[in-house]
Amino acid sequence: MRLRNKPWAKEKIAAYPQYVIPNPEEYKGRWNELFGNDHPIHIEIGTGKGKFITEIAKANPNINYIGIELYPSVLVSALDKLIANELPNLRLLNVNAKDLTNFFAEGEIERIYLNFSDPWPKKRHEKRRLTYRSFLELYEKVLVDEGEIHFKTDNQGFFEYSLVSFSQYGLVLTYVSLDLHNSDFEGNIMTEYEEKFSAKGNRIYRCEVKYPPKQRHL
Ligand SMILES: C[S@@+](CC[C@H](N)C(=O)[O-])C[C@H]1O[C@@H](n2cnc3c(N)ncnc32)[C@H](O)[C@@H]1O
Structure with missing residues (x-):
């Protein structure tokens, strides 16, 4: 396995606390204070x-x-x-997504992007997939009512698994493309993995889902 926790990288990150927030727990429920506005917040997990x-x-300063x-x-x-x-509207976090609720309050996030998340193809690693049920529960806690997940991958098996996982959780499918680069979807922004895999000829799958309205206790 690659040694990815290199000390030089940690040192560089620590030198830019204005960009990579070192204490994200302190901003739970207050991210808009940090950004200095009340614009919606979108996050990408596995950036x-x-x-x-x-x-x-x-492209979206607001x-x-x-x-x-x-x-x-x-x-x-x-x-x-x-x-x-x-970019004044972008911050980075060096954290594990499984701890998401330590960093964000209920309803603080409007949209989550999952781009080319690790597919973890072995069944025994299913719980590590970012579209596994326990992650969908976490996302629901931090998302606004009817919050969205936008997901893309080149892995057909992982895409199909994720569509089933979303559906079983009760998420509503609002967009799907089985060949993004040959579709009429406008404004796609390529990720590093997307560039690499589409250059090899791989097809890119993309979907958007949203949570059903949260139960209202009157
Ligand atoms: C296959 S890469 C894709 C990177 C990028 N989204 C792209 O499309 O080029 C997946 C990334 O997700 C990160 N990742 C996986 N699980 C994560 C987690 N639980 N929390 C935060 N990042 C995670 C990995 O470290 C890796 O950098």
């Missing part, structure tokens, strides 16, 4: 080297973005892009 999140943040990535050695590339672009 990798940050191409998608920096480009989408640049939305706040947070990119979440587990590995410092990967996140430094996203940090480099943020340093180069100085």
